[in-house]
Amino acid sequence: MNRLSQFCAFCTILMILSGCSTVTDLITSNLPASRSGRPSIIVSLREQQAYLYRGGYRMASSRISSGREGYRTPTGHFQVIRKDEHHRSSLYGDYVDDSGQVLKANVDSRRDPQPSHSHFVGTSMPYFLEFSPGYGLHQGYLPGVPASHGCVRMPYWKARQFYNIAHIGTPVEVKP
DSSP states (O other): HHHHHHHHHHHHHHHHHHHHHHHHHHHHHTOOOOOOEEEEEETTTTTTEEEETTTTEEEEEEEOOOOOOSSSOOOOOEOOOEEEEOOOOOOOEEEEEOOOOOEEEEETTTTOOOTOOOOOEEEEEEEEEEEETTEEEOOOOOOOOOOOOSEEEEHHHHHHHHHOOOOOOOOEEEOO
């Protein structure tokens, strides 16, 4: 009976993981590059997708979450102007005390008053590819709809893949 329950648990986990986009992202983002050439990135706000090209061939695609109403992601032709693997927001984050305890969460440092004896800690934005001042592609939460303050959020493994292939000067086109 014990072996049967172990086998059933293993099969259940395998079925869950095989349909999990995180596992798919992990595997496909770590495949060796089969193409050479200059990279480029296209973001489709309508499709909520980002595409990574190399030498004109699509290397990867990713689900995204772009800017929500009032914080729209800018459209147009850009290029990567900065890369920061461990970027933190300078505007959005939390007010914390000296021990690291959050005193006020999800603040806009320009608008929300800072509690006494606290300091600002910006939200983590790993694998940040800045394409316009204050806007970039990075790892972040994907609720399935535009929800950011204007940046393009991606799953961890895809953000890492785009980051590792893009360089300063990589063209980025953001389409409506």
